[in-house]
Amino acid sequence: MRFERREHRPLALVIATPILAIVVALAISGVLIAIAGAPVLEAYWRILKGAFGSRLSVTETLTRATPLMLTGLAAAVAFRARLWNIGAEGQLYLGAIVVAATSSHLLGGLPPIVQIPALLVLGAIAGMVLLLVPLWLRLRFSVDEVVTTLLLNFVAVLFVSMLIDTVLKDPAAFGWPQSQSVADGAMLPKLLSRSRLHLGLAIAVVLAFLLHFVQSRTVFGLKSRAAGLNPQAAVFAGVPLGRTLVGVACISGGLAGLAGAVEVMGVKGYVTTDLSPGYGYSGIVVAMLANLHPLGVVLAALFTATMFVGADGMSRSMGIPSYIADLTVALSLLTMLVALFFTQYRIRR
Amino acid sequence: MTAVFDILASAGLWAAVLRIATPLILGTLGALLCEKAGVLNLGIEGIMTFGAMIGWLSVYNGADLWTGLLIAAVAGAVFGALHALLTVTLGLSQHVSGLGVTLFASSLSYFLFRLLVPVAGTPPTIEPFQPIAIPGLSDLPFVGPALFVQTPPTYLAILIALVMAYMLFRTPLGLAIRMTGENPHAAEAQGINPMAIRYGAVMAGSALMGMAGAFLTLSAFNSFFPTMVQGRGWICIALVVFSSWRPGCALLGALLFAFFDSFQLRLQTTLGGTVPYQLFLMTPYILSIAALAIMARRARVPQALMQPYRRGER
Numbered sequence: 001m002r003f004e005r006r007e008h009r010p011l012a013l014v015i016a017t018p019i020l021a022i023v024v025a026l027a028i029s030g031v032l033i034a035i036a037g038a039p040v041l042e043a044y045w046r047i048l049k050g051a052f053g054s055r056l057s058v059t060e061t062l063t064r065a066t067p068l069m070l071t072g073l074a075a076a077v078a079f080r081a082r083l084w085n086i087g088a089e090g091q092l093y094l095g096a097i098v099v100a101a102t103s104s105h106l107l108g109g110l111p112p113i114v115q116i117p118a119l120l121v122l123g124a125i126a127g128m129v130l131l132l133v134p135l136w137l138r139l140r141f142s143v144d145e146v147v148t149t150l151l152l153n154f155v156a157v158l159f160v161s162m163l164i165d166t167v168l169k170d171p172a173a174f175g176w177p178q179s180q181s182v183a184d185g186a187m188l189p190k191l192l193s194r195s196r197l198h199l200g201l202a203i204a205v206v207l208a209f210l211l212h213f214v215q216s217r218t219v220f221g222l223k224s225r226a227a228g229l230n231p232q233a234a235v236f237a238g239v240p241l242g243r244t245l246v247g248v249a250c251i252s253g254g255l256a257g258l259a260g261a262v263e264v265m266g267v268k269g270y271v272t273t274d275l276s277p278g279y280g281y282s283g284i285v286v287a288m289l290a291n292l293h294p295l296g297v298v299l300a301a302l303f304t305a306t307m308f309v310g311a312d313g314m315s316r317s318m319g320i321p322s323y324i325a326d327l328t329v330a331l332s333l334l335t336m337l338v339a340l341f342f343t344q345y346r347i348r349r
Numbered sequence: 350m351t352a353v354f355d356i357l358a359s360a361g362l363w364a365a366v367l368r369i370a371t372p373l374i375l376g377t378l379g380a381l382l383c384e385k386a387g388v389l390n391l392g393i394e395g396i397m398t399f400g401a402m403i404g405w406l407s408v409y410n411g412a413d414l415w416t417g418l419l420i421a422a423v424a425g426a427v428f429g430a431l432h433a434l435l436t437v438t439l440g441l442s443q444h445v446s447g448l449g450v451t452l453f454a455s456s457l458s459y460f461l462f463r464l465l466v467p468v469a470g471t472p473p474t475i476e477p478f479q480p481i482a483i484p485g486l487s488d489l490p491f492v493g494p495a496l497f498v499q500t501p502p503t504y505l506a507i508l509i510a511l512v513m514a515y516m517l518f519r520t521p522l523g524l525a526i527r528m529t530g531e532n533p534h535a536a537e538a539q540g541i542n543p544m545a546i547r548y549g550a551v552m553a554g555s556a557l558m559g560m561a562g563a564f565l566t567l568s569a570f571n572s573f574f575p576t577m578v579q580g581r582g583w584i585c586i587a588l589v590v591f592s593s594w595r596p597g598c599a600l601l602g603a604l605l606f607a608f609f610d611s612f613q614l615r616l617q618t619t620l621g622g623t624v625p626y627q628l629f630l631m632t633p634y635i636l637s638i639a640a641l642a643i644m645a646r647r648a649r650v651p652q653a654l655m656q657p658y659r660r661g662e663r
Contacts, residue, residue, distance in 0.1 A: 002660075003439075003659070032460065036464055079445075084444055086448065137638070137641070137642055141641075141642045141645050141646060142645050142646055143638075143641045143642055143645040144590075144641075144645070146391065146444055147583055147586050147587050147590075147637075147641065148638050148641060150580070150583045151580065151583055151584070151587065151634040151635075151637050151638055152634070152638070153580075154579070154580045154631075154634045155631050155634045155635060158627040158630050158631045159627070159631070161627050162625045162627035162628065165625060165627070166625055281452065284445075284448060284452075285452065288445060320464075321459070321460050321463035321464050323456055323459040323460040323463055324460060326452070326456035326459070326460075327453070327456040327457055327460050329452075329456075330449065330452035330453040330456045330457075331453060333445075333448075333449040333452060333453075334431075334435070334446075334449045334450075334453060337435060337439075337441050337442075337445060337446060337449060338435070338439065338441075340441075341439050341441060
């Protein structure tokens with residue numbers, strides 16, 4: 001069996017790829033649900049109902065999708081330029097803790113119209129800084145950024161854990177390690193009353209469109225794509241590789257830091273070490289399912305959030321561990337990789 | 350200062366070094382074997398988690414400890430085959446495939462554990478490997494209790510390091526693996542099948558990763574809990590670079606690393622209260638990054654690492 005490269009990729013195939021990948025992933029997860037002794041179709045029906053069955057569940061799914069869109073965009077923009085930022089989880093936590101620290105101590109008294117944008121920018125800057133360290137190590141010492149960004153995730157979470165255990169600890173939290181709450185004026189306005197849905201969703205969707213524009217219509221976007229497609233050719237064509245990667249890292253780290261800021265200011269109001277159930281890692285899957293396209297990220301984040309929110313409800317009523325959601329999301333990354341391969345190659349006998 | 354000296358002079362520290370080093374030795378050797386054949390295996394973190402889970406689960410359900418270790422190795426090899434299918438047969442991005450295998454293997458571990466082990470207030474435990482004193486050597490003053498009273502998998506890990514060093518640099522098989530990692534086209538011209546070599550190396554390396562995970566639940570601790578691998582897999586990937594892709598140096602690197610780790614653990618109890626414990630817990634990760642920065646330029650990378658091999662395609 002051999003593979004040969006396709007001359008051109010039919011558009012229908014490109015659009016069908018993620019759908020096919022998700023269907024295959026759901027089928028494999030279905031086998032595991034069956035092994036666990038539950039009726040498969042009913043389990044999936046309950047997941048769907050848990051995610052979209054009521055006004056509350058729809059808003060919960062959209063709230064859960066918000067940080068996933070931002071971390072998904074962070075991964076997509078970096079991977080496009082072949083900058084392997086696997087550190088979104090740590091960048092998210094750093095963005096979150098900077099918001100908690102500055103809101104309660106420095107900016108708390110400012111009116112919301114000034115305070116909210118200032119905090120969002122600070123959160124994004126924190127994420128940027130954390131990604132610029134491994135990028136500097138790559139450019140200066142040729143250290144592979146995959147391992148360093150992964151390792152920095154652990155450092156960042158421990159750093160946050162240290163701060164909320166000491167200087168930023170909330171004295172009113174009964175000894176529980178939790179940061180002080182952000183000022184009331186720092187909380188993002190709600191998009192819908194009687195729900196947790198907040199302005200962060202709008203921010204994420206607008207940023208997805210903005211990023212799509214930057215990537216497809218600007219010189220910087222062209223340079224960043226060239227750096228990813230063929231770094232050597234890009235350098236010969238006059239693309240300043242280092243400077244382009246710094247720009248990409250600022251966008252990617254900034255988006256991940258923003259995810260943390262938005263999660264604190266929109267949902268939680270304070271920081272704990274379980275602020276993120278792996279949003280940074282799920283963002284990688286979201287980006288791959290979207291085939292690194294910013295607008296696709298919005299849809300892929302919705303799918304991922306559906307699985308997570310829906311599986312919570314299904315798990316309670318059917319006794320299937322809610323890890324089935326993580327499992328399906330991980331499987332869909334693998335099936336997407338295989339599906340992408342077959343959009344580029346065909347089997348020749 | 351005397352506190353530091355007291356720590357260094359205790360046999361307990363040195364015994365702990367070997368114990369902490371064992372999963373790192375096995376994991377680093379596993380990653381090294383994959384990379385020598387030209388395949389980066391970032392599935393390591395998930396494969397270690399799965400090895401820890403399945404090894405523990407087998408023993409919990411009545412298998413003996415060695416069978417548990419073997420089952421973990423076989424499970425590791427199966428995930429290795431999956432990674433090889435994606436990266437060798439299909440030639441997909443080794444970074445993304447590896448991360449996919451890690452996400453898949455760890456979520457499968459948590460799912461199966463939650464499904465098969467009833468939720469209880471205290472986590473269920475097993476009877477782990479007991480330390481064995483090597484007759485004669487363990488009676489030596491200081492050195493004996495420090496180095497020669499370990500659990501069997503620790504001795505096995507050191508043996509595997511020596512065997513792998515011999516295999517890679519002194520046997521035809523080792524030459525074939527190294528050639529495949531340096532230049533698969535030249536290897537093919539010599540009648541070597543690079544695909545088969547890569548599959549074999551990735552599966553064998555992943556088996557070692559599975560054993561590395563199982564050591565955690567069958568020897569170092571006696572129960573399984575999610576997130577117990579705690580980035581050890583990523584540290585192993587860093588140690589491979591630090592060792593410049595040589596098994597002997599990987600052994601030394603893992604020991605050096607474990608020395609710092611067990612030293613900081615003891616320092617933590619001495620200085621506890623004055624310095625936040627999180628600063629101590631950060632040190633292994635920061636040390637790994639420092640080790641990478643120091644060695645990345647000097648290390649001799651296998652030249653075909655991360656390059657898929659397709660027959661007749663350059």
